Amino acid sequence: xxxxxxxxxxxxxSGTYTPEIAESLRxxxxxxxxxxxxxxxxxAAGGSFTALLGLPANQAVELLHHPGPGEPPASAASSxxxxxxxxxxxxxxxxxxxxxxxxxFGGSSTFVERxxxxxxxxxxxxxxxxSGGGLSPGLKAEPPDSDSPPTLPAPAGRPRRPSKRKECEKxxxxxxxxxxxxAEENTSAVKPAAEENTSxxxxxxxxxxxxxxxxxxxxxxxxxxxxEKINARMKLLQDLVPGCSKITGTAxxxxxxxxxxxxxxxxxxxxxxxxAAVNPRIDFSGLDHILSAECGPLAVGSGCGGxxxxxxxxxSDTAASTGGIRRMPPPQQIWHLDLVHPQQSSTVWENNGxxxxxxxxxxxxxxxxxxxxxxxxxxxxxxxxxx
Amino acid sequence: MQATKSFEQAFLRHLLxxxxxxxxxxxxxxxxxxxxxxxxxxxxxxxSARGSRKWTRGLITKLSREDEHRxxxxxxLGTEYGRRTKPRHGSWKIPRSKKIVRRSLRVCSRRKNNLxxxxxxxxxxxxxxxVEKRTHALKRLVPGGESLDGCSLLxxxxxxxxSLRAQVDLMQKLLTTFEAPKLRALSKCTLPERxxxxxxx
Numbered sequence: 001x002x003x004x005x006x007x008x009x010x011x012x013x014s015g016t017y018t019p020e021i022a023e024s025l026r027x028x029x030x031x032x033x034x035x036x037x038x039x040x041x042x043x044a045a046g047g048s049f050t051a052l053l054g055l056p057a058n059q060a061v062e063l064l065h066h067p068g069p070g071e072p073p074a075s076a077a078s079s080x081x082x083x084x085x086x087x088x089x090x091x092x093x094x095x096x097x098x099x100x101x102x103x104x105f106g107g108s109s110t111f112v113e114r115x116x117x118x119x120x121x122x123x124x125x126x127x128x129x130x131s132g133g134g135l136s137p138g139l140k141a142e143p144p145d146s147d148s149p150p151t152l153p154a155p156a157g158r159p160r161r162p163s164k165r166k167e168c169e170k171x172x173x174x175x176x177x178x179x180x181x182x183a184e185e186n187t188s189a190v191k192p193a194a195e196e197n198t199s200x201x202x203x204x205x206x207x208x209x210x211x212x213x214x215x216x217x218x219x220x221x222x223x224x225x226x227x228e229k230i231n232a233r234m235k236l237l238q239d240l241v242p243g244c245s246k247i248t249g250t251a252x253x254x255x256x257x258x259x260x261x262x263x264x265x266x267x268x269x270x271x272x273x274x275x276a277a278v279n280p281r282i283d284f285s286g287l288d289h290i291l292s293a294e295c296g297p298l299a300v301g302s303g304c305g306g307x308x309x310x311x312x313x314x315x316s317d318t319a320a321s322t323g324g325i326r327r328m329p330p331p332q333q334i335w336h337l338d339l340v341h342p343q344q345s346s347t348v349w350e351n352n353g354x355x356x357x358x359x360x361x362x363x364x365x366x367x368x369x370x371x372x373x374x375x376x377x378x379x380x381x382x383x384x385x386x387x
Numbered sequence: 388m389q390a391t392k393s394f395e396q397a398f399l400r401h402l403l404x405x406x407x408x409x410x411x412x413x414x415x416x417x418x419x420x421x422x423x424x425x426x427x428x429x430x431x432x433x434x435s436a437r438g439s440r441k442w443t444r445g446l447i448t449k450l451s452r453e454d455e456h457r458x459x460x461x462x463x464l465g466t467e468y469g470r471r472t473k474p475r476h477g478s479w480k481i482p483r484s485k486k487i488v489r490r491s492l493r494v495c496s497r498r499k500n501n502l503x504x505x506x507x508x509x510x511x512x513x514x515x516x517x518v519e520k521r522t523h524a525l526k527r528l529v530p531g532g533e534s535l536d537g538c539s540l541l542x543x544x545x546x547x548x549x550s551l552r553a554q555v556d557l558m559q560k561l562l563t564t565f566e567a568p569k570l571r572a573l574s575k576c577t578l579p580e581r582x583x584x585x586x587x588x
Contacts, residue, residue, distance in 0.1 A: 219491055219494050219495070222491075223495075226537075226538070229538045230537055230538050230541065233538055233541035233542060233545065234541065236388075236545055237541060237544065237545055237548070239388070240388055240545060240548055240549070241548070250514075250518050251514065251517040251518050251521055254518065254521035254522065254525060255521060257525065257544060257548070258521060258524050258525055258528060260548065261525070261528045261529070261544070261547070261548060261551065262528065264548065264551040264552060264554075264555055265528075265551065267555045268426065268429065268551065268554055268555060268558065269422075269426065271555065271558040271559060271562060272422050272423075272425040272426040272429060272558065273418075273422045274562055275422075275425050275558065275561065275562060275565070276418055276421035276422035276424075276425050277418065278562065278565045278566060
């Protein structure tokens with residue numbers, strides 16, 4: 001996914017302004033303003049950062065719905081509401097998932113609600129899904145997502161949102177994780193489609209349809225609803241964990257999930273070990289100082305240049321420069337273009353070379369991570385040889 | 388399912404901030420210490436970027452139990468620290484009425500006895516113990532999962548898997564960004580020598 005995505009965005013960058021670029025521009029601005037706190041957010045951003053994040057084109061369009069978080073770095077509190085709308089299913093996957101999920105469970109509206117809720121994981125889902133647990137008020141801020149989720153379930157033809165809110169209200173009101181059902185639905189056979197959710201937002205009960213030939217007492221209904229809940233989540237987890245879709249049976253699927261989580265945790269440990277091995281030559285202490293000095297006089301122009309600067313700023317921030325590096329001779333610039341992000345098309349950057357020599361170069365050198373005292377002349381020699 | 392860009396960006400922001408904060412003593416640390424510092428800032432960044440979830444709270448609580456991490460956490464989270472680590476409502480237990488629970492247990496056991504007698508097969512019990520064992524294992528893996536019930540555990544596990552995946556992706560990208568220039572420098576160093584030898588011939 002990553003190389004494809006980044007190449008896609010890279011090719012987009014080489015052209016004119018596209019909506020994706022505009023969106024990533026905004027993100028780049030935020031990132032830069034966060035990373036370099038003294039930086040005036042006049043720099044345009046480009047696809048490089050998003051390329052770095054592996055943003056494919058269709059997801060960039062999704063970002064249009066979501067105004068980027070522009071909070072200052074100090075307030076981490078504000079990041080939680082904006083980070084609240086975190087999970088988005090890709091459009092194609094969503095349709096496939098809902099199609100798959102809709103078939104076997106014709107009767108249960110709650111399952112359908114859950115499926116939709118997991119498919120489009122809006123901020124007001126998290127209170128519902130945490131089952132009346134910590135409903136932090138910050139999570140309720142969901143302006144950007146209120147548009148997109150209704151459009152997505154709408155094609156499915158079911159108003160799921162009201163039922164989700166209903167569910168949320170129910171769990172809030174009762175503060176009980178168990179299912180609650182209305183008293184009327186103890187009649188099994190003839191009942192208007194329980195999936196029809198009322199348009200009212202705040203119904204306290206979830207209507208569960210009892211299937212034909214099954215017990216209709218409240219306990220079994222509760223149990224069945226609970227089981228369907230668990231089955232819905234198991235299905236989602238099955239889709240998430242690779243290689244799990246063919247496995248039948250709860251225990252085996254749980255096995256796979258556990259293995260997956262363990263492998264991810266081990267990967268994190270391993271990667272942090274590798275990063276620690278890389279890091280000794282990189283010192284982050286002089287970061288802000290360097291970047292404020294370098295970035296002040298720069299006037300970043302087009303999106304393409306922004307792309308370079310975006311990645312460069314990101315890279316420079318992580319790589320941080322050692323204290324002594326300030327000014328780089330221009331010949332090193334092209335070297336940096338290849339260096340920082342190998343996936344980027346070099347043509348993009350060469351076009352805007354003139355604008356960002358200083359800016360790119362300190363990250364370039366810092367990326368190499370050498371001691372300022374000894375190796376500067378050595379590196380410049382190497383660079384001249386390359387050029 | 389995928390993590391959104393905003394999450395990844397918030398994650399990256401916090402990660403870089405954490406690196407900057409912890410980098411002061413980098414030179415004096417051994418590899419192990421550096422690795423745990425990096426892992427710590429990565430975990431804290433993931434938890435704070437995600438917002439307020441059961442597993443994030445559990446993770447932060449677990450990390451803040453060790454004294455050495457506490458100052459770091461306080462720096463990173465700032466005002467969030469107090470809010471996140473205070474145990475919400477004591478360990479959040481789903482309020483249950485004892486009478487109802489007892490009644491339902493009675494009904495359930497009665498029904499199970501009625502069903503079991505004709506079949507005489509213990510497969511259901513076996514399956515249940517297997518599932519229970521795995522549920523316990525999952526509870527141990529997901530931070531803060533001990534006090535969760537079945538379906539919210541799966542919820543949190545889903546969330547946790549997505550964030551872990553995003554974390555791994557981000558760290559891999561960081562790594563390639565660090566190492567790519569070195570590799571390229573190495574490969575490019577060899578080129579001029581080859582060119583020179585060519586010219587010479």
